Amino acid sequence: MTAFLGQVGRELRLALRQSADLAMVVLFFALVAALFPFAVGPEPNLLMRLAPGVIWVSALLSVLLSLERLFLADYEDGTLELLVIGPQPLELVVLAKTLAHWLTAALPLVAAAPVVSVLYNLSAEAAGWLMLALALGTPSLSLVGAVGAALALGARRGGVLIPIIVLPLYVPTLIFGVMASEAALAGLSAKPYLLFLGAILLLMLFVAPLAAAAGLRHSME
Amino acid sequence: MPELVGRDLECRRGGRVVFRDLSFALDAGAALIVTGPNGSGKSSLLKILAGLIRPSAGTLLRDGHPVEEDRAAYLRVICYLGHTDALKLVLTVQENLAFWNRTNDPARPAQALDVLGMAAFADLPARLLSAGQRRRLALARVLVSAAPMWILDEPTVGLDDQARQALSEVLAAHRAEGGSLVLSTHQAVDLPAAERLDLKAFAVEELPEMVW
Numbered sequence: 001m002t003a004f005l006g007q008v009g010r011e012l013r014l015a016l017r018q019s020a021d022l023a024m025v026v027l028f029f030a031l032v033a034a035l036f037p038f039a040v041g042p043e044p045n046l047l048m049r050l051a052p053g054v055i056w057v058s059a060l061l062s063v064l065l066s067l068e069r070l071f072l073a074d075y076e077d078g079t080l081e082l083l084v085i086g087p088q089p090l091e092l093v094v095l096a097k098t099l100a101h102w103l104t105a106a107l108p109l110v111a112a113a114p115v116v117s118v119l120y121n122l123s124a125e126a127a128g129w130l131m132l133a134l135a136l137g138t139p140s141l142s143l144v145g146a147v148g149a150a151l152a153l154g155a156r157r158g159g160v161l162i163p164i165i166v167l168p169l170y171v172p173t174l175i176f177g178v179m180a181s182e183a184a185l186a187g188l189s190a191k192p193y194l195l196f197l198g199a200i201l202l203l204m205l206f207v208a209p210l211a212a213a214a215g216l217r218h219s220m221e
Numbered sequence: 222m223p224e225l226v227g228r229d230l231e232c233r234r235g236g237r238v239v240f241r242d243l244s245f246a247l248d249a250g251a252a253l254i255v256t257g258p259n260g261s262g263k264s265s266l267l268k269i270l271a272g273l274i275r276p277s278a279g280t281l282l283r284d285g286h287p288v289e290e291d292r293a294a295y296l297r298v299i300c301y302l303g304h305t306d307a308l309k310l311v312l313t314v315q316e317n318l319a320f321w322n323r324t325n326d327p328a329r330p331a332q333a334l335d336v337l338g339m340a341a342f343a344d345l346p347a348r349l350l351s352a353g354q355r356r357r358l359a360l361a362r363v364l365v366s367a368a369p370m371w372i373l374d375e376p377t378v379g380l381d382d383q384a385r386q387a388l389s390e391v392l393a394a395h396r397a398e399g400g401s402l403v404l405s406t407h408q409a410v411d412l413p414a415a416e417r418l419d420l421k422a423f424a425v426e427e428l429p430e431m432v433w
Contacts, residue, residue, distance in 0.1 A: 010312075010320050017311035078305025085272045085296050087323070220273050 003088050004096050011100030021069065026108045029062040033116040044121045051120035052130060052181030058116075059109045059134060060141060060170055066105040067145040067166070068152075068159045070097060075153050075219065084220055090213040098146045098208070106138035122185075129184030136197040137177040143201075143208035144169045150215030173200055224249045224401055225270075225370065230279035232265045239265055240423035243279070245416075247403065249369075250396050252412050255405040257420030263405040264304065266420065267374045270403060271301035300366035302373045306359035310348035314339060314358055317347055321362045333364035337387055353379040360388065371395065373404040385410075 015022060036054045037047055074080040083093050113134055117127040148166035152158035180193035223246035230243040239262035247253050255263050268274045269281065272292060281288045288295045308317050318330040334340045337357045342350065347358065356379045363371055371392075377385055389411045392402060404410070 006320065013316070014309055014311060076305075077309070078303050078307040079309070081271075081273055081303055081305075082301065082307050082321075085299075085301060087297060220268075 004092055007096035008100050011097055015104040022104055025062050025066045025105050026112055029058050029109050032058040037119045047120045051122050052178045056178050063106055063141045064163055067149045067162050070101050070149040091209040094209045094212045098142050102139050102142040110134045126185050129190050130181045133177045133180040137173045140173045140201045140204045143204040146212040147208050150212040153219040226282040228280050230276045232262055233277040238425040241425050243423045245418055247401050249401055250399050251401050252415040253403045254415050255418050261420040264374055267372050271372050272296050298368055299370045300363050300368035302363050306355045308347045313344050313346055315343045318361055322365045324365055324367045329365050333361040337361050357384055369400045371402040375405055377408050
């Protein structure tokens with residue numbers, strides 16, 4: 001457990017020392033989401049209808065943007081070799097790195113969502129449901145992303161490969177995330193969709209570390 | 222009984238057989254120097270010993286048992302230093318080293334830095350270090366590993382005479398405590414009673430002529 005927390009702490013420290021990378025992810029999210037109202041026009045009802053979908057897609061693309069650095073730096077500087085043969089189970093190392101990725105790349109997006117939703121004329125309540133859906137959905141994005149990032153290691157132009165591997169697997173999270181936010185907007189219960197997001201997260205918590213660790217081991221060959 | 226035995230090891234990289242029928246034995250407290258021309262498979266052999274890649278044929282035995290039977294136990298007794306220094310350039314020297322400390326002794330990293338003449342740089346970010354200093358820091362990680370078997374891939378690259386001298390002393394002390402080591406090198410190293418393994422003898426095909 002201490003080793004797990006030590007790994008998370010180290011990853012967080014590394015991310016904070018390179019905080020320009022972090023700022024870029026949030027900035028990208030805010031810019032994409034802020035451009036839509038200008039493009040679509042100032043029609044409040046239309047914007048409100050678009051908000052969940054646009055904000056979710058912006059969040060998804062921002063997460064995608066940050067995936068490559070998840071394992072690539074460790075792969076290139078040799079740290080990954082040591083982690084693969086280290087005393088910690090590689091699955092736990094993957095989980096620690098993914099948790100750090102979520103905290104540094106996805107959680108800021110959840111926090112920025114209410115700010116962005118002002119541009120879409122969303123009520124405070126609707127923005128709250130959107131945040132909740134994002135908070136429950138983005139960990140799955142990080143976990144699936146870890147699998148893609150691990151598989152793309154060693155391939156030339158891995159950064160191009162990751163979206164191709166990962167995007168199809170993001171679709172269920174995207175659908176249920178948007179539906180949860182839309183239901184809340186229409187005054188219906190968002191609970192069933194949030195439960196689906198939770199189920200996807202539980203499944204990914206189990207499957208993704210195993211798959212990503214296998215990918216990392218394979219990249220050593 | 223020798224601590225580590227390799228029996229008829231064969232290594233293939235990218236379809237090419239790098240070496241074949243390679244056997245060796247390493248006792249506790251002994252040292253094995255792996256030599257050979259570029260591309261003869263020194264790093265591949267060391268990666269096999271480190272558990273990073275598997276030999277395409279042959280077995281590796283520790284205390285008489287195949288390593289594959291209990292990989293986790295084997296990986297606990299080894300420490301591997303590769304070509305890369307595995308440093309995070311934005312972390313300080315001390316932060317880099319503390320993460321790899323497996324000795325339960327928080328003072329140990331500072332001692333290791335001292336032995337290798339790096340104590341004065343403890344609070345410096347690793348990106349400010351020279352190539353030789355980075356190599357020293359990578360070696361300090363081996364010192365805090367608490368592993369009895371060291372596998373070092375060209376540990377002397379980039380080191381000055383003084384650091385090489387310090388390294389010889391460190392290696393001698395490690396062997397005096399009953400630790401064993403395997404290292405590959407192109408340079409002459411000062412290791413008393415070390416066995417040599419020349420990979421030229423196990424090459425299968427003619428090495429391609431180097432054209433410069």
